[in-house]
Amino acid sequence: MTVRRTLLSSVAALGLLLGATAAAAQQSSAGGSVQVIGTDARSSLSAGYDDAGLAAVGLSLVSHTPHAPGFGTRETMFSPPRNAEEGAAMRAAREGNPSFSVLGTANSDLAMSNGRLFVGNFNGFNAYDVTGDTPRLVMSVVCPGGQGDVSVHGDLLFMSVEENRGRLDCGTGGNEGEVSAERFRGVRIFDISDLNNPRQIAAVQTCRGSHTHTLVPDPSDRNVLYIYGQGTSDVRETGELDICTDGEPDENPETALFSIDVIKVPLDHPEAAALVNRPRIFADAATGRVAGLWRGGRAGIATQDTAQTNQCHDITVYPEIGLAGGACSGNGILLDITDPVNPRRTSDIFDPDMAYWHSATFNNAGDKVVFTDEWGGGIGARCRAEDPATWGANMIATIADRTLTGRSFHKLPTAQGATENCVAHNGNIIPVPGRDLMVQSWYQGGVSIMDFTDPAHAVEIAYFDRGPISAERLYVGGSWSAYWFNGRIYSSEIARGLDVLKLLPSDQLSAAEIAAAEAIMAEEINPQTQTKIEWADSPDVAESYVDQLARSAVITDDVEARARTLIEGWRSGTADKAMAGRLAGELATAPDGATDATRARMGSLSALLGRLAA
Numbered sequence: 001m002t003v004r005r006t007l008l009s010s011v012a013a014l015g016l017l018l019g020a021t022a023a024a025a026q027q028s029s030a031g032g033s034v035q036v037i038g039t040d041a042r043s044s045l046s047a048g049y050d051d052a053g054l055a056a057v058g059l060s061l062v063s064h065t066p067h068a069p070g071f072g073t074r075e076t077m078f079s080p081p082r083n084a085e086e087g088a089a090m091r092a093a094r095e096g097n098p099s100f101s102v103l104g105t106a107n108s109d110l111a112m113s114n115g116r117l118f119v120g121n122f123n124g125f126n127a128y129d130v131t132g133d134t135p136r137l138v139m140s141v142v143c144p145g146g147q148g149d150v151s152v153h154g155d156l157l158f159m160s161v162e163e164n165r166g167r168l169d170c171g172t173g174g175n176e177g178e179v180s181a182e183r184f185r186g187v188r189i190f191d192i193s194d195l196n197n198p199r200q201i202a203a204v205q206t207c208r209g210s211h212t213h214t215l216v217p218d219p220s221d222r223n224v225l226y227i228y229g230q231g232t233s234d235v236r237e238t239g240e241l242d243i244c245t246d247g248e249p250d251e252n253p254e255t256a257l258f259s260i261d262v263i264k265v266p267l268d269h270p271e272a273a274a275l276v277n278r279p280r281i282f283a284d285a286a287t288g289r290v291a292g293l294w295r296g297g298r299a300g301i302a303t304q305d306t307a308q309t310n311q312c313h314d315i316t317v318y319p320e321i322g323l324a325g326g327a328c329s330g331n332g333i334l335l336d337i338t339d340p341v342n343p344r345r346t347s348d349i350f351d352p353d354m355a356y357w358h359s360a361t362f363n364n365a366g367d368k369v370v371f372t373d374e375w376g377g378g379i380g381a382r383c384r385a386e387d388p389a390t391w392g393a394n395m396i397a398t399i400a401d402r403t404l405t406g407r408s409f410h411k412l413p414t415a416q417g418a419t420e421n422c423v424a425h426n427g428n429i430i431p432v433p434g435r436d437l438m439v440q441s442w443y444q445g446g447v448s449i450m451d452f453t454d455p456a457h458a459v460e461i462a463y464f465d466r467g468p469i470s471a472e473r474l475y476v477g478g479s480w481s482a483y484w485f486n487g488r489i490y491s492s493e494i495a496r497g498l499d500v501l502k503l504l505p506s507d508q509l510s511a512a513e514i515a516a517a518e519a520i521m522a523e524e525i526n527p528q529t530q531t532k533i534e535w536a537d538s539p540d541v542a543e544s545y546v547d548q549l550a551r552s553a554v555i556t557d558d559v560e561a562r563a564r565t566l567i568e569g570w571r572s573g574t575a576d577k578a579m580a581g582r583l584a585g586e587l588a589t590a591p592d593g594a595t596d597a598t599r600a601r602m603g604s605l606s607a608l609l610g611r612l613a614a
Contacts, residue, residue, distance in 0.1 A: 080379050255290075309331045314357070371397065546605065
C-alpha cells in the first residue's frame with residue numbers, strides 16, 4: 001500500500017464519481033513511504049474483562065477506576081451479531097422496548113474544568129475529582145439518550161443526545177412511537193454550580209439530534225457562546241419538530257440534511273439558548289448547489305465504500321487562528337469561523353481510502369490537521385494483519401493559505417486480533433515544545449502517541465494496551481477518547497471504566513520534554529475547542545530543544561555540551577548570560593539542508609537563549 005503525498009479535491013472526487021476510474025489511480029496514488037503493520041507485545045495479549053494482559057512502552061498506568069454504579073457492567077457490554085439468527089434476536093429485543101440501546105451504558109467523550117474530569121456516557125455523565133492520584137467520583141447524572149459527549153464552560157455542562165430514547169425529563173423509560181412530545185434529541189445544558197444538585201436548564205431540539213458538539217466562543221462578546229451541533233442520525237418527523245423535513249436537496253431545498261446546527265447561548269441567561277442557524281457548509285461555491293461535496297460510494301475498483309457528505313461527525317475549532325477542521329463523513333473540510341454564526345468553507349479534500357472522516361485535530365501552529373477515519377463505525381476489528389494500512393487510519397494534512405493538502409497516512413503499527421474492535425478514534429495534542437505529538441484512542445487497539453512533526457513520516461513513540469475483552473467473540477470496548485489534560489492522559493474505557501496514564505522518559509521522549517509538557521496547565525479543557533499553547537522560558541523548554549536537536553544529530557557535540565552546561569547552571573540559579581548570548585548567535589542560522597523542524601527548533605532555542613542573555 002502506498003502512502004499518498006497529495007489527496008483529491010472534491011472537484012476531482014466528483015470526476016471519479018462520474019466514471020474517471022483511471023484518473024483515480026493517477027491522481028491519488030502518488031509515491032511515498034509505505035507503513036508496515038507488524039506485530040509486537042500488543043498482538044498477543046491475554047484476554048479478560050478485568051484481568052486482561054497489559055503492554056506499554058513510554059507510558060505507565062497510574063490508576064484504573066471502574067464504571068460508576070449504573071454506568072456499565074460486564075453484563076451490559078455489546079457484542080455485534082455474528083449471524084442472521086443473532087441479528088434477529090437483537091431486533092426482537094429492540095421491538096417493543098422504547099429504551100433499547102446497544103451501547104446503553106458505554107463511556108464516551110471527556111472534558112475537564114477546575115480539577116474535575118467529566119466523563120460522558122450513553123446513560124448520562126459522571127464527574128471525578130482528579131486533583132489527587134486517583135480519580136474520586138463526585139457526581140453522577142442518569143440521563144439516557146446517547147451519545148453523551150460532554151463539554152464544559154464555567155458552571156455549565158453541555159451534553160449531546162441523539163438516540164430516539166432520549167427524553168426531555170432525562171427519564172429512563174424511552175419514548176413510544178415515531179412521534180412523541182416527550183422525546184429529546186439535541187443538546188442539553190446543565191447548571192453544575194452545585195455538584196450535589198446538577199440541574200438541566202435548557203434542552204435545544206435539533207432535527208438529527210447531536211452526535212457530537214463543539215463550543216465556539218464569540219470573538220467580540222464574552223457573554224455569548226455558540227455551539228456547533230453535529231447530528232448524524234435520521235431526520236425527525238415534522239410532526240415532532242416542525243422545522244424538520246427529510247430528502248435530497250434537489251427535491252426538497254429545506255431538507256435538514258447537508259447542514260450543521262448553530263446554537264447561541266447567552267451566558268447570563270443560558271436557559272434562553274436557541275438554534276440560530278443551519279448553515280449549508282457543503283454547498284458548491286460556484287453554483288450554490290447544497291449537495292456540493294462527495295456523493296458517497298466507491299471511487300475505484302479497489303477503494304473503500306465511502307460515506308456521502310451530508311453531515312459532519314466532528315468539528316474542532318481553533319478560535320485563535322479563526323479556523324475549524326470538519327471531519328464530515330465523505331470529506332475533510334476547513335472552515336473560516338471568524339463569524340461563528342455563519343461558518344464558511346475555505347477548503348475540502350477527499351481520498352478514496354477514507355471510509356468515514358470522523359474527527360480533526362490541529363497542531364499548535366495551526367498549519368497541520370490530523371483527520372481520523374472511523375472505518376467500520378468503531379464496532380469492527382479493523383487493525384488485523386490483513387487490513388490495509390491506509391484504511392481506518394489517521395490522515396495528516398497541511399494547511400497553507402487556508403487550503404488543505406493531504407500528506408500521509410498513519411495507522412496503529414501493530415496487528416490486533418479479530419475480537420478487538422479497533423480503528424482510529426479521538427485524541428488531542430501533547431504540549432511538547434518543538435514537536436507535534438498527538439495521543440489518541442484506538443478502541444481495543446489501546447492508546448497510542450504519534451509524532452507527526454514531519455507530516456509525511458508520522459511515527460508512533462509510545463503506547464498502552466490491554467488484551468481483548470474476550471478471545472472467543474468481539475465485545476465493543478477499549479479506549480473511546482484518550483486526551484492529555486494537565487500532565488496526565490485520561491482514557492474513557494467504553495466497557496471497563498476510566499484509565500489515567502503518565503508519560504515515561506525514553507529514547508523517543510526525554511524527561512525535559514515531559515516536564516515542559518506537564519508545566520502547561522489550564523482550568524478548562526474541551527478537546528474540540530483548541531487553544532494556543534505558549535511555553536514560558538525555562539530550563540526544561542531549553543533542554544527540550546537541545547534534546548531534539550541532539551536526537552536528530554544536527555548540532556555538534558561541542559554546542560550540545562556547552563548548551564547542557566548552561567542549562568544545568570540555569571537550573572541551579574547561576575545561568576551564564578555571556579555563554580547564553582554566544583550560543584544564541586551560533587544557533588541563529590540553521591545549516592544548509594536543514595528540515596523545517598530543525599530550523600524551527602534552532603530558531604526557538606536561539607531566541608530563548610537571547611532572552612536569557614538580555
